[in-house]
Amino acid sequence: MYFVVRGFDRPGSLDVRMANREAHLAFVKGGPVRLHIAGPLTDGEGQMRGSLLIFEADSEAQLRDWLTGDPYQKAGLFERVEIDAFKWVVGAPDSK
Structure with a gap:
């Protein structure tokens, strides 16, 4: 199953985001779930204010459990x- 994850940063937390960014990127690239798309949400001036990711996992429970180890989550960003289940139609990896 596919899932869209949107994390919305706490106001004024860019320093927390930047301090944990490399560890976060390494974390989401590994593990029992498969990352398909990831990137920061930005405001109108390009300032990072959140994250959007699309994962493939066996269940939402598996994904939620795994995400508790995300350095962003641990840092309180x-x-x-x-988290929403997602039916990927256009551009899906398994579409022809």
């Missing part, structure tokens, strides 16, 4: 995290 996110004000909130939203």
Whole structure:
């Protein structure tokens, strides 16, 4: 199953994001879930204010459990995290 994960940064937390960025990137590239797309959400001036990722996992529970180890999560970067099941239609890895 595919899942879209959106993490919204706490106000004024760019320093937390930058201090944990390399560890976060290494974390999301490994593990029992497969990362397909990832990148920062930005404001109108290009300032990072959150994250958007698309994962493939066996279940939402598996993904949620795994994400507790994300360095961003551990550092308290996110004000909130939203996870939605996603039916990937256009451009999906298994589409022909």
